[in-house]
Amino acid sequence: MIRKILKFIGKLILYFFGISIGLVILFKFVPVPFTPLMFIRSVEKIGTDEKIIWKHDWVSIDEMSINIQKAVIASEDGKFTSHNGFDIKAIQKAYTNNQKGKKLKGGSTISQQTAKNVFLWPGRSYVRKGLEAYFTVLIEVVWGKERIMEVYLNSIEMGNGIYGIEAASQHWFNKPAKNLTKNEAAAIAAILPNPRKFKAKNGSNYIERRKNAIKRQMNFYNNPDYKKN
Numbered sequence: 079m080i081r082k083i084l085k086f087i088g089k090l091i092l093y094f095f096g097i098s099i100g101l102v103i104l105f106k107f108v109p110v111p112f113t114p115l116m117f118i119r120s121v122e123k124i125g126t127d128e129k130i131i132w133k134h135d136w137v138s139i140d141e142m143s144i145n146i147q148k149a150v151i152a153s154e155d156g157k158f159t160s161h162n163g164f165d166i167k168a169i170q171k172a173y174t175n176n177q178k179g180k181k182l183k184g185g186s187t188i189s190q191q192t193a194k195n196v197f198l199w200p201g202r203s204y205v206r207k208g209l210e211a212y213f214t215v216l217i218e219v220v221w222g223k224e225r226i227m228e229v230y231l232n233s234i235e236m237g238n239g240i241y242g243i244e245a246a247s248q249h250w251f252n253k254p255a256k257n258l259t260k261n262e263a264a265a266i267a268a269i270l271p272n273p274r275k276f277k278a279k280n281g282s283n284y285i286e287r288r289k290n291a292i293k294r295q296m297n298f299y300n301n302p303d304y305k306k307n
Contacts, residue, residue, distance in 0.1 A: 098197070102216045105196065106225060109136040113233050114199050116241055131239025133249065139228040142255045145263035146243055147227060147302055152295035153267040153288070155188040158227075159303040163189040163218040164211075190214050192230040224304035231255075236266060238274045250278040264292040 116132060123130045139147075151158050157165050169185035186194070193213035198206055217226055236246035243266070247255040251262050258266075262278075268288035269276035276285050 102220050106221050110196055113195050133245040134241040135244040136232050137244045142243055143258040145260045146258050148296045148299045149263040149267035149292055153292045158188050163214040188230050189226050192226050195233045235273050264289045267292050
C-alpha cells in the first residue's frame, strides 16, 4: 500500500513538472488568454448587485508606450532589468518591517508578480509562495525580461474588471496603450497597489503624490535593457 501511494505521489509530481513547464513554454509564444484572478473577481460578484466587468485586450510590447514600461519599473521593481527574478534586499526589508508589526508590505518583483498572476491564486501561504518562486525561476529562464514585461502589462489588474494596459489605457484615457504620455503612464502605475480602490484619472491627493514620485523616478531610466531601440 505504501509503495502504491509513493508511486502515485511520484506520478503527480512528474505530471506537475511536465504541465507547468509545458505551460511556461507555451506562453512564451502564445498570449495568455486569462488569469485565475480574472475568474476569482467575476465569481466574487455573482449573487451581488455589482455588474461583472471583464475587459482584457492583449497587445504586443511593441504596441505599448515605453512610458508605461518605465513607470511600472519605477513604481514596482527598480531592479527589474538587473535581478534574476528576486530582489533579496527588498525581501529582507519587507520581512523586517513585517516582523516589527508595521503594515504588511511585500518584496515581490515584477517577475514574481507575473508568475503569481498567470499561474497561481492570491494569498500568503507558504505553499503559494513556494510555487511562486518555482514559476518565477521558470519564466526568468524560459521567457526573459522582455516577455515577462509583456505578459505582466497584459495581465495585471488595473481597475475594477480592467486587466492589462490596453484595456486600462482605453478605460482611463480613451486612447491606445502605445500613445500613453509620461503623466498618464505614471497615473496608471500609481494605482497598482489597489486598482479597484484608486483612480488613475482625477485621483486622490495620495495618488497624485505617488504619480509625481513615479514621474521623478522615471527620469533615472533610459529605455530598459531588453529594448533594442
